[in-house]
Amino acid sequence: MANLIFKYSAMNGGKTLNILQTAYSYEENNFKVVIIKSRKDTKGKNSILSRNGMSREVDIFLKDNESLLTPKNYKIYYTAKIILVDEVELLNEAQIKELWTIAHLINIPVICYGLKSNFKGDIFGAGISQIFAIADIVEEIGSSSVCLCGKKAIFNARKINDKFTDEGEIVVIDGSNKSVLYVPLCSDCYLKYVKIGSKEAKKLGYLVEKIK
Ligand SMILES: [Zn+2]
Secondary structure (H helix, E strand, O other), X not given: OOOEEEEEOOOOOOHHHHHHHHHHHHHXXXXXXXXXXXXOOOOOOOEEEOOOOOXXXXXXXXXXXXXXXXXXXXXXXXXXXXXXXXXXHHOOHHHHHHHHHHHHHHOOOEEEEEOOEOOOXXXXXXXXXXXXXXXXXXXXXXXXXXXXXXXXXXXXXXXXXXXXXXXXXXXXOEOOEOOEEEEEEOHHHHHHHHHOOOHXXXXXXXXXXXXX
16 A cells, blocks of 8 residues: 655755655656645645745645545545645644545555644644654655755744744744744754743753853
8 A cells, every 4th residue: 555655844945846846747647646735824825836936736725624535535636646745734633644544545645745843843733743653654855954054954943023933823824924934943043043032041041151
């Protein structure tokens, strides 16, 4: 049977471009591709957009609590050679389990692309915990997400009005609010720019002074 694969990177790591390239390669050989994204991702509405300006309409624009196993959705993907999921961190636990079921029961490979951590540096949510638990293959996408210092980025730091913060709602889509921006950072820079400026920094005590 097919596999459920999770490919992750920090933001700006080329995930959407990877989806578009994969879709193109399959379609070039006349295979059907189905792309899924959550409606929580309001950027680009029912299309996925890569940073180099490429875009493509998705086949399933999934509602928050919508099942992928309904006859309506099954009709869309049952003849597909591959299913690609963008921003998988926005799917819930049940939807991840359904993707696993599709791979192993219907025998369609499912490749999910997304972030493993949120702007606070914690696991993104229940959907990502679930995919780490049941994915057949988990892999990092190269090292294309680069920190301000040039090292590989691990964290997705949030800036509000140009200031780094680790407070607020977990899901705030950049572009939905002009004051929100995400910056991929390496661990050292995340500690320096986000954690040391945070309320939590007090716990680090004299070490903070040392790092400064
Ligand atoms: Zn850095």
